[in-house]
Amino acid sequence: MNFKASSATLNKAKPYKYKKQMTPTQIIRWTVLFLGGVAMIMPIVFMMSTSFKWPHEIYNLKIIPDEPTLDNYAYVLEDGRFYKWFINSLIIATITTISAVIFDSLVGYTLCKFRFRGRMIVFVAILSTLMIPTEMLVIPWYLMAKDFGWLNSYWGIMFPGVMTAFGTFLMKQFFESVPDDFLEAARIDGLNEFQIWWTVAMPLVTPAISALAIFVFLGNWTAFIWPLIVTNDPDLYTLPVGLTTFSVEQSVEWELIMTGAALATIPTLIVFLVFQRYIIRGVVMTGLKG
Missing domain, CATH: 1.20.5 (Single alpha-helices involved in coiled-coils or other helix-helix interfaces)
Incomplete structure (x- = not known):
C-alpha cells in the first residue's frame, strides 16, 4: 500500500x-x-x-x-493658429496618403502582372531613385513647383509625395503573391483590368496597403524641410513648420514647442494603434516571402 x-x-x-x-x-x-x-x-x-x-x-x-x-497646453490650445496648422497637416497627409496608395499600387500591379518590353528597365529606374538623397531633389522640386505655379499652395506641398519609389517596390513585391489564376478567373467573368486590380488584387494585399499608408502618412505628417521651402504663407503652414513660430530672435519657447509636438503625436499614435495588426501581418508575410 x-x-x-x-x-x-x-x-x-x-x-x-x-x-x-x-x-x-x-x-x-x-x-x-x-x-x-x-x-x-x-x-x-x-x-x-x-x-x-x-x-x-x-x-x-x-x-x-x-x-x-498645464498652462502650456492651455496656451497652445487657445492659439487659433494651432488648429489651422493641425488641419493643414491632416489634409496634406491624408490626401497624399490616398494618392500614394492608389498610384503606387497601380504601378506596382502593372510592373508585376503585365509583360511588356522595357518593364524591368522601368522598375530599375524607379528603384534607382531610392539611392538619391531627398536633399538633392529639393531644388528640382522647387523649380517644378515654380514653373507650374504651385508655390504657396496645398498642391505644391503634396506633389512630391503622391507617388513613392518605395511604395511601388513594396506593392510590386506583394502583388507577386497574388495567384495569376485568380486574375484569369476574373477576366473570364468579364471584369476589365481596372476592376480586377480594384476588386480582386487589392483586397489580397491589405497588409501592404496598410503598411504603406502608415509610412506615407507619418512621413508627410512630420515633414518639415519641404513645406518650409515651398510656402511662406502662414495660412498654409503645417504643424511642424508652424511650431517654429514659437521661436523669437532672443529666445526659444521650448515649453510651447514641446507641448505642440506632444499634441502632434496624438494622430500618429491613433494611426499606429488602429493599423498595427496589419503592420505585423505585413512584416510576417514579407519574411515568409523572403
Missing part, C-alpha cells in the same frame, strides 16, 4: 524544469537592445516632461518637474 501510494504521489508530481541560463552573447544582445530602446524612448520622455514645465525649469534635466503645469 505504501509502495502504491508512493507511486501515485510520484506520478502526480510535476517534473522539475531547469531554468536555462543566458549565455554571455544573449546577455550582450539584450543589453544592447535595452540601451537602444532607452535611447529611442528618452527623447519622447523629455518632450512630455518639458511640456509640463515652467520656462525657468526648461534646462533642468529632471524628468518629473518640480512644479508641473
